[in-house]
Amino acid sequence: MTASAVLYHPVVVFTLCMMAGWGVYALGRALAPASRVIGGKLKTYACGENVEGESFPTAYHLYHAAFIFTLLDVVALVLGTVTGTAIVWMVAAYLLVGLIAIVILFKD
């Protein structure tokens, strides 16, 4: 393992970039005026209304899309990680699963 092999590893690159982003924060901290908390400055922004509460209920109506996404994404990942001649059969199977999934989605 040479130094460059380690430094180009995705995890290491990601960490370095996180540090670079933190550098942007540090620059901002140097440039920005000190924070003055006056009145409702830290309150949740809701068009000026005074909302209390730390989380807000959401209704979700796209479960079928989430289902299809999970199905296809997992299969795509499996497909992406196999190599060699098996690939064409994997593609065929994948096509089948994908088409069935889409048919189910738009059945009604």
Added chain:
Amino acid sequence: MQVVTPLFHVLVFPGFLFLVAFGLFVSWVDRKLIAKFQNRVGPPILQPFADLIKLLAKEDIIPEHADRAMFAVAPLIALAGVVASIIYIPLWAPVALKAFSGDLIVVVYLLTLPAFALFLGGWYSANPFATIGATRVLSQLFGYEVPFFLACLGPAIAAGSWSISEITRAQDNGLWLISAAPLSFAVAMIALIGKLERVPFDIPHAKTEIVTGPEVEYTGRRLAVWKLAFLSETIVGAALIAALFLGGPHMWGLPYQAMPAWLTAIVGMVVLAVKILLIVFFLSLAQAAMARIRIEQMVQWCLLWLGIPALINMGVIAFVIRQVGA
């Protein structure tokens, strides 16, 4: 030296600093183009830079109910995911700084990080608009992610490799893979609009409706990092599509063999930059010409009209390869 060169690559060129600078330039091009389409004058060239400095020099506010750590880290995750993926995309030569089998998968997943970070940042800001925006970010991901992935698999199967560098090198003979995967290319371009959350797929941000969605509580430097993350994602996404479908730094008629190494690098870089700008031109045209659609329209339309063409194109490529290979 062994340590300095990779560090330089990650932090300065073509990594962090270069990506930010080029991203600011491309965002100016984008805004200027939209202004021209709308018959306006448009902002001066340093405008995105001024915006960045101004945002950095603004007060920083973390709302009282927000999760402090998540609120602060989410923009960094988005930016780091995008900048990290530039290392594995070929820029000036058909080979990236680092290539390994399967880096296409790594890059595609690194590019989904901004969406997840946006969800986390929005969800943990504890704001009604941000909560709606955050759920929309994920719903939209269901729509564009699979077609984008499928579209990227098209050239991968055609080139018989899961490494972006291998795919780009396969196009060095002048046969760009857009010829083998035209449908995949179209799908990738449209899915890229969804990925970048631009008009007509700016549903999670929807300025006129849920203010700016997940970013609504962000101010100052944290907002600046969000903006940087999205403008670098524009570049990286465009560079990825250029590398997969448009031959990366390759251009017909340029005598690459006859040039010295340094000149090939510069010419390759310029060629790629032109391709990126062309893709950005398409993005701005879409932004100027279209209006926002609803979230469930977007998801259904994308799965149907992006998913199926991408699947068909992939199937055709696999079938042809099998026939030729046999």
Added chain:
Amino acid sequence: MLDGLVKWARGKSPWVCHLNCGSCNGCDIEIVAALMPRFDLERFGVLLEGSPRHADVFLATGPMTRQIRDRVVRVYEQAADPKFVVAVGTCGVSGSPFYPGYNVLGGVDAAIPVDMYVPGCPARPDAISYGVLRLLATLDPKAEALVKEIEERYDTEGLVYTPEEMAQQRDPVEGARG
């Protein structure tokens, strides 16, 4: 040097947030007109932002009504420093025809500090953009040159009032109000 850079950036990139304190929508339409292609404020870096958390300049229209006062104050407080307010329209300046009404507290400055006044019913788009430019001239010396140039070329008398000029104008009125 960094200080100069920051000053320049602030003068170059005012993101405005539109704040309706009870306006009749006349001034709001004129603000939108100012952002449209004809006047194109984006060439001065003006962008319309929805969230006050992102904004630098509030374009506040309309008389300050009793109902909205708390909300306006909250929105103003939630914006990040440095922040500025431009009162747009005669209503925003003084409450104008609605002033003695039971529900009207006066102009925008009845609730939040105002940095520039743009009178007119409704205020003209060019007056609004000139008001924003005048505000920027207090931040960035380069914008000052632009304002000078505009003043030489056009008649800008009475288009825009700074808080000091406004106080002078108001003096007799102030006495009547008690």
